[in-house]
Amino acid sequence: MEAGRSPNIEILSNADLLGLEGKPGDFTAKLRLRPRYIDADKCTACGLCTKYCPKHLTDSYNEGLDITRPIHIDYPQAVPATYFIDPSACMHIQHGTCKICVPVCRSRAIDFSQKPTEREISVGAVIVAPGFGRVPDEALEKYSYGKHPDVVTSLEFERLLNPSGPFQGEVRCLSDKRHPRKIAFIQCVGSRDLGCDNGYCSSVCCMYAIKEAMVAKEHDPDCEITIYYMDLRTQGKDFDAARTRAEEQFGIRFVRSRVAEVVDWGENGLKLTYSTLDGGHHFEQFDMVVLSVGLDAPADAKKIADMTGIELNSFDFASTSTFAPLETTVKGITVAGAFQGPKDIPESVTQSSAAAALASGLIKAQRNKGIVVKDYPEEVDIADEEPRIGVFVCHCGINIGGVVDVPGVDQSVEGMEGVVYHTDSLYSCSQDAQEVLKEKIREYKLNRVVIAACSPRTHEPLFQETLRDAGLNRCLIEMVNIRDQCSWVHANEPDAATEKSKDLVRMGVAKARLLKPLPEQTVPVTKSALVIGGGIAGMTAALSLAEQGFSSVIVERNAKLGGHLLDTRYTITGGNTADLLKDVTARVKKNKLVTVLTGSELVNTSGFVGNFTSVVKSGSGKKAREQTIDHGVVIVATGARPHAPEKVLGRKLPASKKIITQLELEQRLAGRAKNRAPGSVVMIQCAGSRGDDLNYCSKSCCIDAVKNALKIKEINPDSQVVILYRDLRTYGFAEEYYRKARELGVIFVPYSLADPPRLGATSRKVEVTYDDPILGEEVTIAPDLVVLSVGMVPEGTEELSQMLKIPVNADKFFLEAHVKLRPVEMPVSGVYLCGLAHSPKPLDEIIVQAQAAAAKAAMPLVKGEVAVEPIVSHVNEDACIGCSLCASLCPYQAIEMIKVDKKRKARTIVASCKACGICASHCPTFAISMGGFTNDQIQAQIDAFGAVDDAGAKE
């Protein structure tokens, strides 16, 4: 949507890449644009053509579960919002008949004379992001997919859950449309499966299965859901918490097993046969079976590789390295998203930002050339007009409409003072609804707009933009939150939620009557960054900024750059981390745009985006000195350190030299000692993590354990290595190494928290006792070494959280502004986040995140100015008596006292003002007004709040 609005992003949909030639900074791409048979400029997306089109077509957008027509649009929010004709099904294109759509279309947009066209474009950098493909059908057959209609893929189930899906969001069996009572999810279908050559883990299926199961339970609390899995890989930030919620709150059953087959069971539905860890075989009846299909490489991966020259890995995904995770084998071509390896939305979004940083570095010489600055129509002067309010009530699919009586709320504003137009819409934020909004503003000469939908915190900017497009000042909108704060939280009380919505809308309309246009203001930006933390994340971010032409200062607490990476030795793919560190440190030191302050700490930061001032203390004792640094943005990369658990698996950790951590083992294995890989080693995963000392999964420990186990086997093939684990989380391509370790004889034994392994130690030996599920009995062994995977804890995040006013989550890691939409930004504008301080993760993900943070941080630096929100305070100098109460109370030092005609007056420093309004509420003469939150506006809301009670009293 945002991309569709940007004047500097041209979207060529329905297009194929035919060839790519050139070098970094100078590529030529040859494209073929397929005809839509509809003129995009004329199409208003009214949908009349689809209604009249006589031919049926399987709806591929709805996974073939629904019927559409050859002339259609995939979904209402599609960008561009233009219909198209599928030539393979159109009767006119195929047989020269029909053409019913042509006279039906009122805007005469249908054009059968369109032919495919070719086009060449010159670009400086290329980002490849073709997404992922489908796993082959053969992988699904043993579960009766294609034979029984009630066996569906997770993608099909997702469509079933969706309000724009085949049953408008109701989950129904495809066989007889009944509501399924029992649903099973089968994990790892087409993933971790050598049968279809997909030896990797798709990383996202465990989490999406949990999500789909929870949503299905929300739809129908009585349905029973079971998830059959091998290892539950919820390794992402806060994902384990979702799993716990699914189990405890939603009553979803998790069964560790392998499913052998699913067969038709006549009237009973489906029969699912599975085996459990103890070797037992079981079967169970289900109404519906959902196959959690993996993410395959895109179908045309080989074609892309041929045309661009990039190499693919053994699974046909783009080949990249741990140290340069987004760089393909061709310079100037970067990759982002699932084509780089299966991944979820937050990581894909992070990668896309990072790819933009890499591309921006390549084309920086061309910066600001050929760009289009969006211009808006001149603002209509509404100062002398009476309020003409338009009210738009949103269904948000079933999010609001499923609870609140939206048409009723819409009708309730009829006749309210100032309201000249009102309507409801399915999705107010969709592109077509935005067009309708613009049209209605013009048609009814609206000068105030009320949107009753979701939260202004997420969607107000979108609507404000539309207002500007329609020639209105963007402050002439009031959003009423009837989703996040109404339908979602009163899901079981539709009548009360409708009443509440009506009250809130009435209050919104009351405020809207008094809305005033406010002027746009901007402040200049100091074009440099402060990077807190000199580990691999901080250094990568600083180098990426330098690559894009911006200077930065790295503040590192330790005497040496490198952070946690200083203690590591090698990666699972065989990379030498010391080499990486040496290379990156040298580049940082050599780069003229990067200043390094080691042995230094941040003392204080003040200011706001574009204009921060920080005090940094270097050295200690008498040699300590402080310096002040001006900077426009902050990148937080403070890292984490290995956890030192006191208790492991519920018991106090015995003291023994034979008990070491995974990191200590890595250092030992990288050394030269003869006995560095002893004859028997037991590794214990989640020691102190996932419910022990720490509540979360540290994401990289399973991969590290496998990495070290392989190293032991490499040095001493006869060594017996036992890994005790809960869920082995070698997600993505790391799964290959897990398989290799098993082939080499590493023994993997799962344990549960109910019966965890026990550690004993005397001065000479250590003992580990655990339950072996295959033997069905308790085993005690006395290995030469016990290695604990201890997890990671953040470093000093609480302190920094206070200083920069940025939030941390329950586990003390910094909390990003939005997990999916803004994964490397903090809620405080101008502050960005990367590395282990965000959450534990492996090295390649840290590097990508650092590049992404640099991309986001560069945005205000490139623009050179930031816009001030127009809601800042304003002092009416005539009414001000110069008491300076406001200046003394302002927490942001945003009010200065000046002399006007020898009289003391207060004045707002707009760039510092946060619009909190403390000044306005304390001013004894009511001389200060807050843009968008004036006294009369708020009082009008309060009066409107009371209005219904008066009516109620009359009853």
Next chain:
Amino acid sequence: MSQEYNPKILGFLCNWCCYAAADAAGVSRFQYPPNLRTVRVMCTGRIDPLFVLKGFAAGAAGVFGGG
């Protein structure tokens, strides 16, 4: 008592914390009684004592300041 006690509460919610938390409660689908009517402010510091009194005068059974 034929009717259930159904008070209407007027709330002033700070955009940065309480209003954000109320949004988060929605995202997490926490259910709470539908008695609150909210006014978003950019900070609870914006709440003039007058607003509280006006709220009671307008018939609020209670006034809630969330910040």
